[in-house]
Amino acid sequence: MPFNLRITPKFWRQFEVDSPHRGFINYRRMWWQCVIVMASVCLLPLMITTVINAYQYQEVLKSENIAPADRLVSNTARSISFFLEERRSALDFVVQERSLEDLADGKNLARLLYRLKQVFGGFIDIGVIDSLGVQLSYAGPLDLQGKNYSRQSWFHEVMIRGVYISDVFMGFRGYPHFVIALKHDLEDGDYYIVRATIDTQVFNDLARPLNIGPASDTFVVNVEGVLQTPSKFYGPVLQKAQWTTDSESFHTTVKELVDPAGRSLIMGSRKIDNSPFMFVYVHETRGILAGWFALRSKLIGFFVISTIIVMLVILGVCTYLVSAVFEADKIREAVLHKVEYTNKLASLGRLAAGVAHEINNPLAIINEKAGLLEDLIHLTEDFPQKTKAHEITQSILGSVDRCSTITHRLLGFARHIDVNFETIYLDALVKNVLGFLDKESHYREIKVHVEVEENLPAIESDRGQLQQVFLNILNNAFAAVEDGGEIKIGIYSINGNKVAVRIDDNGCGMPPEHMKLIFEPFFSTKGRKGTGLGLSITYGIIKKLNGSIEVNSQEGIGTTFIVTLPVKRPA
């Protein structure tokens, strides 16, 4: 048998194996329904759990990264804010404490700058500018005394707002710095401005906390998105990083985004109070996600293996269950068939018996009248045509005999008058029956082999009826084989409580459609030669004797009958 046929369950080939088998159940569809329902019930929760787990784990991973980012951004932005506030407050203190005359003195201013550098650090220079925009005095590395700022925008802004903190710029000095300017109103309605330049180095240090990893970057941008401190990812001071200003807020915001260079980032940002600056923290998610990817492949692996195991179990269970249902249905169908057949036989038997009885009575009259006629002819002296008359009565009696054989057979079909149990050796009985067929086998050169198991047990059964059984089967075998054919008879015991007789012939065999009908009454393939009752009666007798009969046949190869009989008589 090819492999694919061996692994396919029988019900799968239901329609191919047994074409006239019009089962009310489509087992293939039943199997599919079973598999689909079970798979849905088992796999859906597994799938949902896996997806929810994955999602939750992803969320945990993200929040674990977002919380530190939030903290870092808030703290650093506050430090920078504090730094700026400190310097602004220092300048405020200066203008509150010193008079304009005091400050306009270059020596005093230089001393003040020195102190500011000492105490606060970060100051590069300091200048005092009058309301016309002219620098009255200056202390610092450059010579800016007398320089006029009145046309510069910062000058106007400080005039209006009172405080000004510039973006980082290169200016005359050629290195990045920024300016804090404060306006101080005088009692006479005039005012002056104190302007200090702050070195960005301190600023840079503040904007770069120590605890950031290689996948992270921190920097400060202004409102236009220009870098105010150098960035590891986006270049030196004054490079544009426009995209960072999309989420300008005085509160810390953390979000995921992809930067123009294609990096997937978590970005935290916060605007620094009273300044044009915004602090930005970025962290590449690749590192974070590596753990997630590992977990995801584990989850997928687990899911796939579980699915395979669950599916194998489901397929196995469904196949087993549907096969069991299929087998049970087959058995039920066979039982129904048997019951139907038995009922058919019973009603047919009643009919046959009725007919036989009705015919037997007139037949008995014909028999007696013809017998009487025969007696009279016999007793009468010779008369013309006496011989002919004698022949006629003989012919009538012969026909009556034939008729009675048929009616007795029909009655035998319904019941058997005399079941007479006696001890029988089946080998002797079969050989005895073969005796009747000796002549035929001799003429037709049919070889008959009988094999008998040693120490074959005797059985308790009815001799006459068994003779009829084997005569019927052997007659059929003789009819099936060609001249010179072969018939093998095997007699053996089964488990010590049964004896089987197996009759094989190498005759013409029969097609499967005949096999189903051979025990049906009046089914015959012999045309007028057969009554169609032989095997039907055989079947009835064997059932009555508590035995069983089985037939296998292949067209062109031969037929096998196996008759099994109990050793003990039925209780």
Place this chain on the structure above:
Amino acid sequence: MRILLVDDEFELVSAMAERLNMRGLEADYATSGKAAVEKARQCQYDVLVVDLKMPGMDGMEVMRQVKEKCPDTGFVFLTGYGSEDQKSASEAAGATCYLMKPVKISVLMEKIDAAAQSACTIPGKDNSDA
């Protein structure tokens, strides 16, 4: 030997009686159970050949009533039908033979002899359906 043939078919019993008479037996006949009982209660018959199934009184009843008076009378039953139940019932009631119609005259005579000697056994093979 005196024989009484009982069957509702007149044609059958009359011809059968004639044939038995030709063979040296004294055969009489009746065509109903009732008539048969009336005749047989004088105990002049050795054997009664009775059809099991008759209108009115059946063969078993005939035997029961006759045996009341004449327990020595032998019985042979005839039937066109027959069944296991009838057979065992008739045997239990004392019938010694049980034959199926149509029956050969020689077989019938054998059974009558056997019944007369109360030695009739189960019908021979020539009357079975083998």
